[in-house]
Amino acid sequence: MGWKTLDDMDIAGKRVLVRVDINVPVEDGQVTDATRITRIVPTVHDILAKGGTPVLLAHFGRPKGKVNLEMSLRQVLPALRDALGRSVAFVETLDAAETFTQEVAEADVVLIENIRFHAGEEANDPDFAARLARLGDVYCNDAFSAAHRAHASTEGVAAHLPSCAGRLMQAELSALEAALSSPERPVGAVVGGAKVSTKIALLENLVNRLDLLVIGGGMANTFLVAQGAQLGASLCEDDHLDTARDILAQAAKAGCRVILPVDGLVATEFKAGAAHSAVLLTAQTVLDADQMVLDAGPETTEQVSIAFDGLKTLIWNGPMGAFEIAPFDTATVAAARKAASLTKDGSLISVAGGGDTVAALNQAGAADDFTYISTAGGAFLEWMEGKTLPGVAALGG
Template sequence: MSKHKTLDDLFKAVGLMGLRVLVRADLNVPMADGRITDATRIERVAGTLTELSNRGAKVIVLSHFGRPKGTPEAQYSLAPVAAALEPYLGRKVAFSTDCIGEIAKRNIDALPAGGIIILENTRFHPGEEHNDPEFAKALAENGNVYVNDAFSCAHRAHASTEAIAHELPSYAGRAMEAELKALDVALGNPTHPVVAIVGGAKVSTKISLLGNLVKKVDALVIGGGMANTFLAAQGKKVGKSICERDLLDTARHILANARSAGCEILLPIDVVVASEFKAGALATTVSVDAVPDDMMILDVGADTLNYIAGRIETAKTIVWNGPLGAFEVPPFDTGTVTAARHVAMMTKIGSLISVAGGGDTVAALNEAGATEDFSYVSAAGGAFLEWMEGVELPGVAALERQAKS
């Protein structure tokens, strides 16, 4: 049995014609000149909104936008987002200048069956981020049922993601359902061997993540600037590279825990170095035992890539977060792009399941042209990372609590 109810459960429970369905979406999308510049989150929630609309529900969308300080700020209004949504949904989208009270009620009452309305930024009210029960009740008065389709906001215990689920029958939307299934396949109940690829600049931002992964995966590839700290912890010289020397003991502790858990750690065996970090910089590949004092490590080398490729080919599940090098600047994108394309190829031929997430990860996979061939790429950012750390996500826990009641 699923840990959470889905739209299919909703459809079995009640007829939707004229039903007021509150949908928590993540419309916190980048915009420029009134246009959405990255529509990934819109495209993912569009399925839920369209499906509910087609069944005759009044679809009432809740979202935050930006970081207003609990009071209305014009720059954070959802009005431009509502207008920009119409081409993605293929239908008119109404807008309400408040998300609670008489204004919201009047606009929702005027909405026809099958209509879609975006309510103004929930963060215009201080009760949102305080997870205030009274604000949640005010939101809940707008609907008959609640659908959470914003996994990217599930790590926040806010009124529109957590407290509201105490007030209404609650269900997971299609995007939330897909995300939870993918994450369960990746780490909840994966097919072994499981290989995690973790990169990024600093160990300090991923201590909890690494600590959780060594207990769950069969092999852990560590790349990016954070790998330098692990190399230094093993007594290797890393030149002018990014290195958190105050975390050498932490790195050694993670390595020891991995050994105890039977998790193989794959660190670079050769690296690409340069004297400066800029596009087209003169670069050379050296062993990790021969990094010059006046150079910095900016990518993994060819031998390391072969080493990683071999481990990828033995895996049944790949979980990826973070680039293997300074992928934003060529030629230091080679490691990340090559490994990403290898995972994509192995996924495409059916050899493994691949799940990836995190802001830099998505950008790197897009650059590699590998995104479409991964089994699932999360656009959730912080929520994806906290899930990988083993942290309970309040928005998901609220849905699971409802499913048990």
């Protein structure tokens, strides 16, 4: 761990510039999911407890460097105040942030308007980063979900101020290092989702680090077709058959066991409650032109469950089937509950991330028992791909 935390910083009487991610869904002016807001509470409360003043920098949407009041952070202010239980002052411009009014100075926490209203943010303009640095005495990055972006508020400003990771960033990095950098072995992963093409770098990195790889979702079809199966109307990327074969060859060379579906739930229409049957899946399988594999079958689910029993660490990214519609959520739910049970018993460290993943684990009622669930999408994937994240590297990690 090369990065510092709040425990390493002297922040009493200082302004702490905190990069947070409170880019939450809003409908009709109301925050509909405050998860990202509640996750920054420990960092803000710690800074206050240490005598510092948190000055929050955040983005909302993609205003592309221009003021767009439809993307104003003012919309999240009520939810932020509720979550923190403290007074939060809203500052509309950087000019105003440079000379706090008495009202702002007396607030417990300061929130500055959408940092992406400034073109210098996404351009990582050095002058803009220096301007941001003048707003604080210490820099704290608590936005792992934005750490894969080399922006002024995630990377540039760290060059100008003593810097550290916030509690959420600290938890995220610790969990990911425990899962991938120095895991308890045997270590396995579930990688699912629709397309191989979006997970190539991830799979290529993981097969050289894992003892077990479970491939699920629509992307598993591409691997099966690459081995000779004819899967009718199933989702398949025909232009990535060679990629699938290469990944399987890499896994074999690295000694990583790969579990592909050996059976699947097959239907002729993609809708909830569609008539379906369990079909064996082999290199010789030939489905009718209108048939499609929408979930892993019971035999596959059993194999995965048994394999989980032999693991010490599990990484999860992506569902094992079309989990949005029953009964094609069956394999995902069963595997998620198995992983959650093993984690609760203390025999498994489980780390999950990615939008569909979080939704699937919540649907299974398994999320609360996982060791750690990341709310970061792109940053989680890039870390798992073995890439250096600018926002983490800037902290010295």
